[in-house]
Amino acid sequence: MDLLNLSIRELNNLFVNKKAKPSELYSEVFDRSASSEAALHAHLSLFEETNLKKAKNSDQRFSNSENVGLLDGIPLAIKDNINIKNEKTTCSSKMLSNFISPYNATVISKLDTEQAIYTGKTNLDEFAMGSSTENSAFGLTRNPWNTDYVPGGSSGGSAASVASRSSIAALGSDTGGSIRQPASFCGLVGFKPTYGTVSRYGLIAFASSLDQIGPISKSVDDARIIYSAISGHDSLDSTSINDEQIDMPFDKNATIGIVKELMEDGISEESKKEVDKVINILKQKGFNIKEVSLPLIKLSISIYYLIAPAECSANLARFDGVRYGLRVDGKTSYEMMENTRAEGFGDEVKRRILLGTYALSAGYYDEYYGKALRARKKMVDEFSSIFKECDYLISPTTPTEAFKAGEKTSNPLEMYMSDLCTIPANLAGLPAISIPTGLSSSNLPLGVQIMSKPLTDNSLLNFSEMLEKELDFNRTPEGWSK
């Protein structure tokens, strides 16, 4: 039976009705993930033995008709910056190449409660800093739609794993688009929840006022099931919130805004056409559509590349060769730290730490970091004002389709620009989703992004699911469908 293309709900239905077993699914998934490695390198580790045992325990629960959840026996891939107890968490960095986590991230404890299974840890840009998964110390990941192209990043391994059907769904983290951009490049759904609704305890911190964990999946419903399992208040994360979700209309009573600034220069014609396609569907269904302007979006890359490096330089100060990770010896503690960080961090991580250190240094704090924080506040106010007129905002997810491996590695600023459409939702803490809409003339996936106001995650998922049905994308990259 072809289990790899099925949704979580379809698989659960087969298990409940005893037409398939979780261990059969796990074997298929494991064979695929192992065989895809040579072409894609989506994973940094695969966990065969421990999980086959877990899958057999799932078999037993379904066989006994026990009251099990939708994720029981479902194999998920986990981005390698999320801690699973007694497994390596490398963050794709030489700094942590031998780090074994002594504890579980809260999202893993929650998925354990649901009896989900982990296929392995997925490749990423080092410490989640990048947009192509080329900044990994352990080799780049390739796009299953065309291996000459990048899968996006930083959660490129998670996206390549799901797109190649090497896992049923995956967890990623999103600081400036790192879930949505790779999901779009790989023809998948990528969901960044409202800031604070999913605990980051056990996620290796990059930029703490921006980082969120979320799902990458084949369908909106799969994303909803995973979001529902991993969200909730956690006292171990000081930014975790306990607020109720706000219900919004997701039928034709909803008003849709098209973000003017994300349909202008720098966005390819093909990306704009996908938005037009979605707008036409919504018009036919009777939705009220209007163009809206958020002028500060044009400055979002500038705001982000001061705030994120500043926070990264503080967060990554912990990698000093003392308590964990790499150590390169020196005559004094200070020399040891300088040598360790020189050897352990890759170029992009060094670039961002130095930029952040500068932005926070005496004399420049107000000019750079302080100004960026105040500009961010102004952008949050712009969004609040627009959400008085609109329920959902639509834009391309990415300025272009996936780019070729090596195309942007020599120009950091050009690479940063590929996150132009996704960064604003991180700066404002909004829920945002990318759904696949079609293929470009080069046969590479394109997607649209939908944003909504904070704490309307469930309504955003309902609205996106309605669009997903109309778009009927549902495609598997050639060579990975069977």
Next chain:
Amino acid sequence: MSEKFDITNIAKLASISLSDDEKQKLSSDLSVILDHVQALSNLELDTNIEDVYIHPLEKELVLDQDVEKPSLTHDEALSNAPKASDGKFIVPPSLE
């Protein structure tokens, strides 16, 4: 902007030793990025820094109650240490 950028001093503050080649390459990259973010300098902003929250939803950060709870054991906490002995992290001397 780039005139003010002293890569040797910034690398020292960040505790990263850099080769001369790295200093040259990173200085050039950072100058390009800093020129780009200069776009913010013309922005009129009336918000005071005191009114800006770290939480984008403008929530106060909540600290955990200061009560003893189960945590990592001593051995677990030392399990990834590059050098440990007698239950302690071992580091080179701080002074030469």
